[in-house]
Structures are given as structure tokens and as C-alpha cells.
């Protein structure tokens with residue numbers, strides 16, 4: 001559950017339909033992100049979709065207090081989509097942990113910082 005919506009959010013709604021887990025909903029002053037449904041898009045996309053579509057810098061960001069492994073995030077995705085016709089899969093196209101050209105938010109927002117996620121990840125060959 002590492003993604004969070006900050007007070008920078010202008011409630012534009014651009015991210016509402018971006019989540020593969022339906023984890024984002026309308027709110028009064030900013031959108032609401034259900035952290036229990038966030039998988040950093042692991043299992044479906046090579047980067048975090050809500051952040052990718054967000055036009056406001058700093059509105060939709062990784063939670064530095066809550067770093068999770070690919071294993072934990074994928075397990076959540078499998079659980080959420082247990083009955084879905086198209087289950088999540090792991091590949092360079094469906095996990096930012098494996099996509100060499102998909103820097104995480106940490107690196108996009110603060111390029112000088114080490115990405116703490118990558119310290120707990122073993123990158124496998126495609």
C-alpha cells in the first residue's frame with residue numbers, strides 16, 4: 001500500500017479510471033485512494049498508472065513510510081483479482097520492479113535519492 005494522494009491533489013479526476021484494482025474513488029476535496037487495493041499496478045502495468053496520468057507534481061506519490069516487495073504486491077493483486085477473467089501476471093511489462101526503463105516515483109520525483117523499493121527486490125531476467 002505505498003501510493004498516497006497528498007493535499008496537492010486538485011481533484012481533477014484524471015486518475016479515477018486508471019487503477020486496475022478500482023482503488024481510487026471520488027472525494028470531496030481530493031480523490032480517495034484505498035491503500036488496501038493498491039498494488040503499485042504490479043501484475044498489470046510497468047509503472048503506477050495513477051501517477052502517470054496525474055498532471056500535478058506531488059499529488060499522487062509513493063508513501064516513503066510504506067515500502068513493499070514485489071512479492072507482497074503481487075500476492076495482493078492475485079487476491080483482488082481471484083475471480084477475474086484476466087488474472088495478474090509478472091513480467092517486465094506488468095511490474096515496475098522488472099521494467100528496466102520504468103523508474104519508480106522515487107527516482108522521478110527525487111532522482112538523487114536511492115529507491116528504497118529496489119533494496120528489497122531481486123531483479124530477474126526477462
Ligand code: SF4
Nearest residue numbers: 019038039041048050
Ligand atoms: S499505483 Fe496502481 S494500483 Fe495503486 S492506486 Fe495507483 S493505479 Fe491503483
Ligand code: SF4
Nearest residue numbers: 009010012013015054
Ligand atoms: S490525477 Fe492527480 S490531481 Fe487529479 S484527482 Fe488524481 S491525484 Fe488528484
